[in-house]
Amino acid sequence: MYRCVYSGRLKLLGEEHEDTLGAASNYACTLTDLKRFKESEIVLRKVMPVARRLFGNSHNLVLRMRWNYAETLYLNPGAKLDDLSEAVTTLEDAERIARRVLGGAHPVTRGIEHHLRNSRAVLRAREAQSS
Numbered sequence: 001m002y003r004c005v006y007s008g009r010l011k012l013l014g015e016e017h018e019d020t021l022g023a024a025s026n027y028a029c030t031l032t033d034l035k036r037f038k039e040s041e042i043v044l045r046k047v048m049p050v051a052r053r054l055f056g057n058s059h060n061l062v063l064r065m066r067w068n069y070a071e072t073l074y075l076n077p078g079a080k081l082d083d084l085s086e087a088v089t090t091l092e093d094a095e096r097i098a099r100r101v102l103g104g105a106h107p108v109t110r111g112i113e114h115h116l117r118n119s120r121a122v123l124r125a126r127e128a129q130s131s
Helices: 002-013 018-033 037-055 060-075 081-102 107-130
Strands: none
Touching: 002 018, 018 037, 018 060, 037 060, 060 081, 060 107, 081 107
């Protein structure tokens, strides 16, 4: 269903419309929930640069996309160390921006912080395995 909504909005509104980008974000989030990590990563790699160019790094939608992208990377059981490091770095940057723009109590900020803790733990565990 989310794929159809995204596809419809893409055809109707174009790739640079906020509603299209929001639909893409919802679609990618659902793919992550379904553990279809590579597909989610592909969608987000396509739309994140568009959203960042249009809205900037501090826009709520961009922050949520970056959060989902990092989640897609670190939750993937086949993730490489570089992927895990990228997830942590992405969440660290997004957390700083979210805290400054939205405040520490905002649900997006709290969600990013939660996944930052989890991604760091996954990275530490993987680094310990590699040693």
